[in-house]
Amino acid sequence: MSITVPAPRPELAVGLDCPLRVLDLDGSRLPEPLLDGHLGDIDEHALTNLYVDMVRVRRLDVEAFALTRQGHLVLWPPLLGQEAAQVGPARALGDDDWVFGSYREHGFALLRGADMGEFARIWKAYAHSGWDPQEIKMAPSQIIIGAQTLHGVGYAMAAKMDGAAEVALTCFGDGATSEGDVSEAMVWASAFQAPVVFLCQNNQYAISEPVAVQSGVPLALRPTGFGIPSMRVDGNDVLAMHAAARIAFERARSGGGPTFIEAVTYRRGPHTTTDDPKRYRDKAEEEQWLAKDPIDRVERALERMGANMEAVRAEAKIRADQLAKEFRAAAEHAVPPTAEAIFDHVYAQPSPRLERQRLEHRAFTSSIEAKA
């Protein structure tokens, strides 16, 4: 007797053979029936804006990296190479939508409007969270791998209960897909048809471990087992990412439930400023991805459209330098919290015990100061 095992439903995943792409490496426009209809309004002007966004995100990243090396920041997880995977979806979000991301979501933070002064304080280890989540509609960055995916699903469920046409976007890495929370998040999203979009930035590595250690199948195939449709997209193609996000957000908003997007991309830098990628990657691989640079590709596309690239580049540079300057000043001049902040905001209703410790700490420090 033969036993047949039901296969996952690959028909729920598109782009498995070859990630969905609309901009070829040389900037020429490739037809992509699934995505084309969602890019009708992207003219030269709109593409220029996406280009400038990416240049600014990259400049922020490069500046932050340098600031870490110079001792102004304590740590930085670079996103160099992942600009399109963030800018594309970020620019598809509505003002009321929420983002629940990891620690590498600098593009989202910037484009959601995080205050750069507060943002710098995170990576200076002056504050745990560097923006007002309610104000910019982005949860504090998340270090615990995968935990935020559940928060995104819960938020989406709540939005649905309120009858609001809002979407929660939750971002995570390829490594995160191995965490139980991410699987649980997909179970819930599917069970409650939550208006949530899972954005997996597959940058090929979880610190040193290649994605093959995490999964024996393309990541985009995983959600199909939960009944969640998914798209495998060229994560270095800002237009493809933008269109895929639009499709997913539209599905969510119109009651269609969750969608999973796997952005196939590459983290060009180290995992963080403390990492040494030379131990686990080779040069050839890095060069191969360099050729797929998301920003160069848009430059070529704009050239093909007849844009005055010199002017566009100049404009982008001015805005990027301005941002870098602002961020550097913020990082250099950030003020550390007072010691008393240790005792603040632990409880909504301060506890007598902690207030006693505050007084003890005050008495102790002033006794030292009195002696000195």
Added chain:
Amino acid sequence: MTPQTAQNANTETLTLAKAVNAALADSLEGDDRVLLMGEDIGKLGGVFRVTDGLQDRFGPQRVIDSPLAESAIIGTAIGMSYRGFRVVAEIQFDGFIYPAFDQIVAQVAKLRYRSQGRVSMPLTIRVPFGGAIGSVEHHSESPESYFAHTAGLRVVTASTPQEAYSTLRAAIQSDDPVLFFEPKGKYYTKGEVDRSIVRDLETANVVASGRDVTIAAYGPTVDTALRAAIAAADEGIEIEVIDLRSISPLDVDTVVESVRRTGRLIVTHEAPAESSVSSELIASVAERAFQHLEAAPERVTGYDSPYPPSAVEHDYLPSIDRLLDAVDRTLGRRNSRTGLDYSAVTPATVTTGAAR
């Protein structure tokens, strides 16, 4: 000596489980941002029937039967809190809370602090806890200390139907995340409940007064302590019993105040002694009332082993007799430990069942 039962027109007689049910119902009724979520809480009414009838009354949108995923129960409740919902999440049994540990201690507990006060987590996590239900493993545990150790969480318990009602109402109204440990062994004990009483989440309660020894207890051991107090009264010993109620933050003041008068302290709970609520309370009292102590504080707790098979649980759980033994020790009357030579106890001398 017995807990005062205010018998008036406003009270009704309820089991502790029904009192929890009433608190949930009144909270759902009073605030449409309150919702319940957990495994089997809807149609079934929970494995202890604590949520019986609530889904019928409030609908499946507000009393949500969740998939079987503890981390997700808490994690998605966090997302709902961002939108201003006040979720009451049920963890089916104490022993099943561990898959949700990260979401509770690293996420729920810290979000207010991490966001510098900008994010509130008005989440209540209900956990049936403790022994004496005669079930199989993982169904009788006392994990409260793991959570009491975590800043940002409030950890509360209840000892009677009234306390269960009042505490849960307060927990749901609180803007802080609260873990509410319900003494599952007491679910079916009855008591008077006055629905107009909502307590605070800070203070301990002196449930019996006496001048000789203070016993601090919480949850299921409050009843044991009260019974021990009645037995001791026969011998002319007056025991003051304090129901700690909140075990984090702990109301040390009330205990210190009592120890100043009695000079003697016994702490009792079902959880193991090591790094526990009794460790904390005795250390705090020693810091603040050392000069008032006339005897070394005692503790009567579960042993530092996992909860044993329920067939021998009665030897593990604090009993009236173990409490009275501790009372005798603090009074210097008799000491069951006299003659024990701890120095003789080394790994080599300890024989296990297998080695014998």
